[in-house]
Amino acid sequence: MSHLFARLNWFCIICWLILAVILVITVTPLWIMLKTALMPSSEVFNYSTSWWPNNPTLVNFERVLGLLSTEESLKAGGSGAKVNFSLAMLNSIIFTGIIVIIQTASAAAAAYAFARLRFPGRSVLFGLFVASMMIPGVVTFIPNFILIRDLGWLNTMMGMVAPFCLMQGFSVFFLRQFFLALPKELEEAAYIEGASHFYIFYRIAIPLSITPLITIATLIGINMWNEFLWPYLVAKDEAHQVLTVALQGFKSQTPQGQPDWTGLMAATAISVLPTIGLLLIFGRNVVESIQFSGSK
């Protein structure tokens, strides 16, 4: 392809410039975060604006992880507040994991039924599912909060995952498009051979749709890992906090007026790690999933 545009060198230079500037803008905040996390908190006032940590230290990581005693941590400049990261991380993983697995399965089943099976009310129900995408989250969150409270599910994993688990309009809509596009011959042949509809769904349609299934699971996973408002409303206690809620809580603990910036950035850096890890291992998958999602 490059030979095609070879004559347009000046344009390529502009393109490289745009790309380089945007890459720098993308990476800089993450570097500042890491640099601050590695800085002793006594230096925040004098060296906050340097680009390099003068006396790099891991003390901020140690204190937000609760590896230091409260006194040591206060001496290191913290507020004494810590985040139980291992627990918050575990909660985030469980929260995201449950929703990804159940929602993908339930959406795949519904999407297949809407694409291939005939039953009374099919188009009305599908229309309603699609229409549910238009409802702003805040509209349903208020009654859902009351429902979860009445069920006694506040501060439980059940209450956190319930509204997302079974259904999200986009997942059903997205997967239905792919089931519609599958060639029908295999399914028809299996039906003539006497296979049941469920068997055809489970043993033929699903194995043929691994790519869209991975795509939708990835998208659900990203959204749920980053979800803040709902877990914040229903599960604020320390035992059930997910990472986003724990970080917001850590920020609000500011006994000295100013937030504990070095501790906060250490906490933030730790929370970035799983995402970076995911990108390093499944980078191609994640990027391609997102590219794929726009071309429904």
Next chain:
Amino acid sequence: MKTLSPVSFLWQPFSPGRRTETLTGYALILPALIGFSLFYALPLFRAFELSFTDWNMLRAPRFIGFDNYIQMWHDGRFWNGMKLSLYYVLLNIPLQTALGLFLAVAMDRLTRSIVVRSVILLPYLLSNVLVALIWLWMLDPLLGIVNSMITSLGFERHAFLGSPSEALATIAGINIWRHMGLVAILFLAGLQNIPRYLYEAAIIEGASEWQMFRHITLPLLRPVMVFVLVTSVTGSFQIFDTVAVTTAGDPYDSTNVIVHYIIQNAFSFYKMGYASAMSMALCLVMVLYTLIQMRMMRASESDLA
């Protein structure tokens, strides 16, 4: 039902085959249907019902007719919230879409590197809360690196998130940083579907770079453009997380966007009825916007048939 199913040639009304097909169909949609009924349909009705009540979650809800809607009509902070969300969309979407588009064109021309694409996408994979915290630190009026860069270039310090006139634009900027890469990746997928021979022909005809962008790239990107705009505008109008973490609606309500004001009423002031009434208004705005967009989308099917 006019649509054909894979087994339509075997399908006969009232045959046993049809009955198992119907049963399997219902069984397969059952989990999603339960989720839909319990957490979408039912709450929508309850929110509608609550919007006609006065309720602080302690006493029993009291029916008050249209009082919440009348109060809303006269509530300056409600209109302020709606206005701010609209401003926010205008501050956020045009720049974000344009930057994403140029970035996509640049990447399409230069590199398929998965590393570049991953780095570009990285901010979107970080949560709103996390991104907001990093920028809160960088934009700190006294200690932040951004102000130190600005002053070293000889300009005035800015309060950014602490200034009523700058806070909303700053939040828009933060979210442009987070979403630009996502938009670029979506556009890139669209660009890669455009046949190369169109550009080859244009080059032979002596078309300029701008002419090719204007007459080939843009028109053929229309379906992706509509997808990006619909999802990003509705998401952007409902901005909440970044506001909650950085300003909590301050200074002087200058960032108290509509969703934040609704959540504040519900969970800080415990005015569940009033919050529900406002959420119904928001719902109406979003549904109207989506329907108009969909009408326009139908008129703009891809030119790449």
